[in-house]
Amino acid sequence: MGKNGSVQSFVQNYGYFALIILSIVESAMAPIPSEVTFGFAGALCTAAVTGHAQFSVLNVIIIGTLGSLVGSVIAYELGRSLGRTIVDRWGKWILLTHKDLDAAERWFDKYGSISVLIGRVLPVVRSAISVPAGIAEMKRGRFAVLTLIGSFVWVSLLTLLGKAAGANWDRVSRDFHYAQTPTIVAIVILLAWGLVVRVRTVRRHLGSAPARGRHRR
DSSP states (O other): OHHHHHHHHHHHHHHHHHHHHHHHHHHTTOOOOHHHHHHHHHHTTSSTTTSSOOSOHHHHHHHHHHHHHHHHHHHHHHHHHHHHHHHHHHHHHHTOOHHHHHHHHHHHHHHHHHHHHHHTTSTTHHHHTHHHHHHTTOOHHHHHHHHHHHHHHHHHHHHHHHHHHGGGHHHHHHHHHHHHHHHHHHHHHHHHHHHHHHHHHHHHHHHHHHHHHHHHO
């Protein structure tokens, strides 16, 4: 609640500037709840919260969409430029190899478009999808277009929801949080399961390597 209150205070005090900063930073993988940012901004498009309309719906959607695109492109370019370098230096510590990156690239070639598009409207995933897309070297133009579309849908949904809620935004925000909690839990469980499987695979690989070496000698 403290984080949500800080975000709302920042938005209310600094207006469109706050929306620009928050949308960019959140899409660059910072743990900032976009539903609070744009839902509350939507509520501020009415006079119910402060007695006057602080924002316009159109401006919020445009700023939020473009800011999300900028933040996503930053994360994408970091993944694209540093991904293989990180694997070279710290691959064994983060359980990644160049073979994994090649497999990810093939997977993104087949399913990257739908992953980026849908990922932009899923909690947790929407902030994280840009980096693996960059590491897999998904085509920049396709990534940008899909990110723009997904971000537009997400920001528009939240802004209009906040506007409809008006003065009741705090209650709607809590309900929205409760509704998305199962999705977040499911994603965390899947990530944990994937990590366990990955650790076991790496351990088997490391355990079999010496044996193969002795056999060759």
